[in-house]
Amino acid sequence: GETKGRGDSTPGRGGPVQFDPDGELQLEVGAENAIFVVCPRSLARASPVFKAMFYGGFSEARQATGNWRVKLPEDDPEALALLLNIIHGRFDKVPLVLVDSKIYKITVLSNKYDLTEALRPWAKRWTKAFVEHSANSAQVAWIAWELGDRVLLEDMLDDLLLDGSLNEDGDLVSGWDGQPLNSFEMLALMNVVEPLHKKRMEVLTSLLGPINQLLQSLLGVGEPRRRRCVCYSSQLGYSEANVCDAVVLSSLMKGLAKADLFPLPQPEDCPGPLQDFYDRIRGLGNSIKSLDINAGSRGGKRSDHTGCNPSKELLDKINWVWRHDRSVIDEKHKSHLEIQAKKSGFAPAEEDDPL
Incomplete structure (x- = not known):
């Protein structure tokens, strides 16, 4: 049957959150199963990953009977809610300023669902507030990686290199929280931990x-x-x-x-x-x-x-x-950053083709 819910997008406070009042799909998000009512076609247009999930013959596709529900237990509800606001055109609910820890969670999901381009109107403004040595360098390094901001990435990797130390096992650990860098999943995806240790x-x-x-x-x-x-x-x-x-x-x-x-x-x-x-x-x-x-x-x-x-x-x-140059960025890193920068708007504007 029809699921009624709130029109705001604050997860975990009451009943389902309606991103689309006519939405056919309910997402159950996070460990507490926050319910988001969404338009599956909007998600599919924004994300090739969602398109494959909902319309590619996977278990998340709509069944012949019953309500259409998809569980996303590993996703952060607040971060996904922000992305869903963008996808559904609810731009008034997208903050112009965010702390790095929230942007980090958002970019983890934008990477997972290939939604980097959706962040384009806000990406530069969000990262503008970062000040050198003032934030979790590992998290900010990931944000820079996902958005294609090479300058910010170089700065954060340099922070990790200069402020990090070795633990008893010989692992390079963060100077921010003392955690081994090789336990940080997103840094592993970037393939920078071993180059940092070598450098x-x-x-x-x-x-x-x-x-x-x-x-x-x-x-x-x-x-x-x-x-x-x-x-x-x-x-x-x-x-x-x-x-x-x-x-x-x-x-x-x-x-x-x-x-x-x-x-x-x-x-x-x-x-x-x-x-x-x-x-x-x-x-x-x-x-x-x-x-x-x-x-x-x-x-x-x-x-x-x-x-x-x-x-x-x-x-x-x-x-x-x-x-002397302490960079650990190689050609593969540069290629990835160029691709991401074009999606997020960090790449220099290209001249229009002549008519």
């Missing part, structure tokens, strides 16, 4: 490289560093240069110990966030010293060791690594 090891290796190279040269077991000592004493010049190296080595080791990085660790022994690691090694610049000598020498000239301090050169190398 993390690459960055750590590159950051440790210049420090290890300097240590090895000062210990005499690596390539000798270029000496910049200006020693005028013919009798003490050689030993003075060695003393300068010893001062640099000692201060470097003290700086590393102060940063809890001595002995110098291997990349796999650095489980903390990359951002914290970078901040610690950047502080080495204030720790490294060279020989400070005031003794006189030949012709009244003094030895000069101010150019022996390697801190600037070391920090230049470290900062270059840090500024």
